[in-house]
Amino acid sequence: MSTIVFFIFAILAIAAAWGVVTSKNIVHSAFYLALSFAGVAVLYILMNADFLAAVQLLIYTGAVAVMVVFAVMLTLRGDVRESNPENRSWFVGALVAVSVFAMIALVVLTNADWRVLATPWTGGGSAEDMSLLLLSQFMIPFEAAAVLLTVALIGAVILAKGVKESK
Amino acid sequence: METLYNLFETLNNLFLIIAAFIRGLFADPQSVWANLTMDVIGFIIVVVIIVLAALILILLERKVAGWTSQRPGPNRLGPRGWFQTIADALKLIGKEDVTPAGADKLIFKIAPMMIFCIPMMTLAVIPFGKGLAPANLDLGIFYFVAMSSISTVAFLMAGWGSNNKYSLLGGMRAVAQMVSYEIPLLFSLLGVVMITQSFNLGVIVEAQATIPFIVLQPLAFVIFVIAGMAELNRAPFDLVEADQEVVAGPFTEYTGLRWGLFFLGEYGNMTALSALGATVFLGGWQGPAFLPGYVWFFMKVGVFVFFMMWARWTFPRIRIDHLMHLAWKVLLPLAILNILLTGLGIYIYGFVMGG
Missing domain, CATH: 1.20.5 (Single alpha-helices involved in coiled-coils or other helix-helix interfaces)
Structure with missing residues (x-):
């Protein structure tokens, strides 16, 4: 049951994140960001971290994403539909993203405290x-x-x- | 006397008995499918509560408006005009659904649905009676506030998607106002959480068996009511849809049933916030034992709603700089002071009682 829920919301979060980087309209990017945050909140619930999930919704979806939209609207110039032209140097961006991901993964995997537990964590959170x-x-x-x-x-x-x- | 007492007990536990009966229909009353069925039933009940509340509250609002301005209000359709809302709803269904050519189509269409979804999610954690919370969460209050904070996004989506400068201004106002007033609202609830040591709304109601928290936390209650009215964007804080300034704010371009969804959402949110106020400060379903708990609960919600309508038709709209001043320089310091006093009170109480 929880595996199905995990995959639904993990795919939702990743698809929304994909939308953030690819949409032409920067306001759409900001709304996709809010959706991505909400998807991650559900993943927190599956990990028994309900408090973190509620904070994620309250702070990230409810405030940070909205502030991003605000900042975008206040600094916008020209036509909105072309406000987020796809960056030509996406290859460099992908390289940076992959190396950051690799670095974090390396730290998490080498640190024994942060590994996935053998038995599911029930208390705490x-x-x-x-x-x-x-x-x-x-x-x-x-x-x-x-x-x-x-x-x-x-x-x-x-x-x-x-x-x-x-x- | 004995039969009367039994009858009352049956009435008080009526919904629990029905729930136990439905669970009893399954081979294993605690299986996943039984839980799923009960969840679906709980969801349907919440939706029915919202729709019924909207139908009743719209009429009540117009009657209260009439009462405050000394006129009869709607009185043509049905006895004393009681069917007016149904006629209005039918009229809204019959209207054409217009999407402006320049609108951001998807965002424009999702926004009203989001606004209508939020009260359904928040009302799910309210205990409507003893053991009658559709979802009994440990994080009750916090979940409620987190969910209602999402409505900011929905207002912004409506304002942006309409592609109309007045709508966008209204959406911006909604965001500024709701993000500001969320903070005193959350802080006013903290005093109660400090006393009960729990976010669970059921536990909070149980803790009020002897004395409702409005007596222990009068300052927090006042802050909660003011910040709550501002969160709902209702007059005197209705800058979002101030018709002289921004036409109807984010709702300007909406027609027919989409506009109706906004209206339903507003009354749903009002019911949810009143239910939270009644649960946290007025003692929820606790009350003298001659009426069942859920009747007490809905009466308290009704009193809360009536108070909000009364305030709406009594006070003129507040100016936007006064609005921000009130949130950040008056309500927030008072809320923090309340937290400090509550902490001191708990400490002194523990000291005196020898804890």
Whole structure:
């Protein structure tokens, strides 16, 4: 049962990702991106990470994809239908993508902690387990990420407001 | 007295008895097929609830509008005009379905379907009575908020796909408003989650057996109602479809049943949000034992909905800079303050009780 669901949504996510890189209209690309995020969220549920799936929907589909569309619309010039001309140097792009994928795969496969478990993971992944880990073992990275986001927020406000020019 | 009590118990557990009966028809009551059948039945019930709610709420909205502006409202068709909505729905079905020539066809057509799908998904986690949640998720509240955040994408798709500058402006407004108000909405619910230590809506209702959370979290409730009305894009926060400014916003180019889907979606979302408010703050299906739990639940939802309609026809539309000011500089700090006070309260309570 879950294998069928996995293949449906994995194919959906990959097809949507294909749509992101190939569609001529950049707004379509952004909407395909949202679809791809939603497909990945279902894969998280199949891995018993419900909390991560809900966060994926809330942050990535609901906010990040929308912000991408926003940025695209605000910076758009000329005709929308030709806004995302297929890049001539797709070969280089594919090369970069494949090497990044190979690098990540290498790291995951060589690190024993990250391998696929022999028996399916049943416990953990709920909100309670996540928060316990975040506030104990991973306290410092969590706080560092929070500080980084605050800095980004303040920077965005300053950029939007404009700094007073010194006389 | 004994028979009366038995009758009441039967009424209270009516749907559970029916569910157990349907499960009993299978050879193995806990098999995959029995679960699948119950899920399909739950889905159908949610859809029926949404459609019925839309039919009733549209009439109620017009009656409330009449009541606030001291006129009778629709009163021609049927007794006291009760059949008006059915006539309106038939009229919408009969209208021509126009897709503008310059529209982005696929996006234009998917957007209303998405908007109508979202209340179906969110209402699935609401416990309509004792043990009557169609899907009893551990992440109940969080799932609800995550799902309703997708409607932003749908509004943007409608605004973009119409290829009309007013629609696009409306869609942009929808995004700015909904992304901003999502944050205080989520934060206002956190206080309750801190007290119950659970996202599960069933557990939250059980925790309110003695006292509803509106008493413990009055500030959070006020923030929830304001941010909820803004999330639904209803007046006084209806900048998305402000007709003097952007015609009808993202809905301008839609006709017939597609426009009807937006309308259904709006009332469905309103029902879902009221159900969430009634569950989290008003005690859900808990209530004095002379009525069954689901009756209490729907009465509380009705009170919530009526309050939203009353506010809609009482207050004028808010200006867009005031809107953003309210979200980021008033509601968000208040919500964070509420979280802080709740944390302090829990700590002091534990200290006093010797925990």
